[in-house]
Amino acid sequence: MKKFKNSRFYIQNSYSRFKIQDSRFCFQKGQSLLEIVITTAIIVTVITAILGLVTQSLVASGSSKLKTQAAFLAQEAMEIVHNIRDTNWKKGTTPWYTNFHNGTNNGWYKPNAYNSTTGWSLLYISTGETDATENFNLDGTDFKRAIYVEDMGTMVTTDDKRKVTVKVIWVERGSTNKVETSTILTNWEK
Numbered sequence: 001m002k003k004f005k006n007s008r009f010y011i012q013n014s015y016s017r018f019k020i021q022d023s024r025f026c027f028q029k030g031q032s033l034l035e036i037v038i039t040t041a042i043i044v045t046v047i048t049a050i051l052g053l054v055t056q057s058l059v060a061s062g063s064s065k066l067k068t069q070a071a072f073l074a075q076e077a078m079e080i081v082h083n084i085r086d087t088n089w090k091k092g093t094t095p096w097y098t099n100f101h102n103g104t105n106n107g108w109y110k111p112n113a114y115n116s117t118t119g120w121s122l123l124y125i126s127t128g129e130t131d132a133t134e135n136f137n138l139d140g141t142d143f144k145r146a147i148y149v150e151d152m153g154t155m156v157t158t159d160d161k162r163k164v165t166v167k168v169i170w171v172e173r174g175s176t177n178k179v180e181t182s183t184i185l186t187n188w189e190k
Helices: 031-091
Strands: 009-013 018-022 107-111 122-125 134-138 141-151 161-172 175-186
Touching (some): 031 175
Antiparallel strands (some): 107 122, 134 141, 161 175
């Protein structure tokens, strides 16, 4: 075998003819096929991982959107109750919890439709949470909202505090989810 100066090529004698080969590309048979299979496996693994991450991101984004909508529904109900209490104070209505607690029954309440003359009011539902539930469909998801009001006063001062709890429930991919918020309203005139 003869090598030329400053050349990467060499001449090989194969008894009947001369061949010119590039010494950088001398592979054993099958080595390039193995490299292609390994490279393909790596690329498929990376693409699968990326698609998995994108899918998880989309699912998390959808769940976050539904939880935000539920939180807004809960906040809306809480604002209705605050509005009733504040309207009672402005109008001088007594007792201060008129239209959102009947004074004797702790339990589930449901908002009546807004009346431009009297404003908001809650209706006591004696049959329980199921009948007090409001149904909403937002972007194809069914939400259920219920309001629970209870007297937080002691035997001596029964008119000072009412605890209001709003619960919003929805089903997402077969599992039931819930957002719940509570506040204590007081007779701040005292």
